Amino acid sequence: MTTIVFEDVWKEYDERIVLERVNLSLADHEFLVIIGPSGVGKTTLLRMLLSQEQPSRGRILIDGEPIAPEPTADRGVVFQRYSVFPHLTVLANVMRGPQWVASPFLGRLFGARRRALEAEAMALLERVGLAEHAAKYPQQLSGGMQQRLALAQALIMKPKVLLLDEPFGALDPGTRKSMHELVRDLWEEHRMTIVMVTHDLAEAFLLGTRVIAVDRPRKDPQAPERFGATIASDFEAKCRIVRESRRFEAARAEARLQLVSSN
Numbered sequence: 128m129t130t131i132v133f134e135d136v137w138k139e140y141d142e143r144i145v146l147e148r149v150n151l152s153l154a155d156h157e158f159l160v161i162i163g164p165s166g167v168g169k170t171t172l173l174r175m176l177l178s179q180e181q182p183s184r185g186r187i188l189i190d191g192e193p194i195a196p197e198p199t200a201d202r203g204v205v206f207q208r209y210s211v212f213p214h215l216t217v218l219a220n221v222m223r224g225p226q227w228v229a230s231p232f233l234g235r236l237f238g239a240r241r242r243a244l245e246a247e248a249m250a251l252l253e254r255v256g257l258a259e260h261a262a263k264y265p266q267q268l269s270g271g272m273q274q275r276l277a278l279a280q281a282l283i284m285k286p287k288v289l290l291l292d293e294p295f296g297a298l299d300p301g302t303r304k305s306m307h308e309l310v311r312d313l314w315e316e317h318r319m320t321i322v323m324v325t326h327d328l329a330e331a332f333l334l335g336t337r338v339i340a341v342d343r344p345r346k347d348p349q350a351p352e353r354f355g356a357t358i359a360s361d362f363e364a365k366c367r368i369v370r371e372s373r374r375f376e377a378a379r380a381e382a383r384l385q386l387v388s389s390n
Contacts, residue, residue: 136185147355160335203281271302291323
């Protein structure tokens with residue numbers, strides 16, 4: 128069970144206010160999608176959940192405890208650009224994280240522990256459709272395959288929360304569709320919470336069980352950095368209600384039609 132709570136969170140850089148008064152509660156196993164204009168602070172929200180950024184005010188809780196001040200294995204992340212190690216094979220890329228956690232000094236495992244990890248990594252590569260490419264290097268893979276590899280890297284750490292920062296933005300429509308199906312399947316199988324940022328409204332309603340829009344409700348043309356963004360709209364508060372909501376289902380149906388027509 129994983130819960131996430133933002134309590135009156137602000138993010139400021141000197142005199143510039145990026146986010147203000149962000150209050151948000153996520154129940155276990157939600158798939159939250161964050162939408163909003165460019166530069167409004169969506170990725171900043173994600174970076175605070177990863178602990179790459181710290182709130183200027185307020186606090187973030189995971190399972191009732193203040194979030195760790197540094198990134199930890201309970202939160203995985205996949206970025207738009209493929210964050211893989213180019214000098215390692217596909218299999219070695221997936222094994223890298225657990226080996227560093229288990230053996231920080233050597234960064235390697237040996238014997239039975241290594242064989243067990245290799246078997247686990249191969250099973251995960253099979254699940255994301257990369258088992259037959261285990262011996263290849265990232266530059267030998269297509270963009271969609273590299274993004275599948277990045278997902279496998281994150282999932283082998285068994286995160287409670289998976290953060291996705293526009294992970295499909297660089298993919299062609301056909302590959303994007305297959306990645307949508309894979310992520311939804313993995314979300315159900317691993318029972319994790321997902322928080323994803325996207326600019327694609329259709330994608331948001333296709334994937335998410337909950338969608339929030341981030342924007343600046345107050346604007347000052349003379350001093351645009353005077354006010355920050357916050358949650359401007361929230362499509363329901365609980366996964367069950369969202370799934371049953373006529374408004375949500377209508378938006379999802381329209382999103383599907385848009386995706387089909389674009390493909």
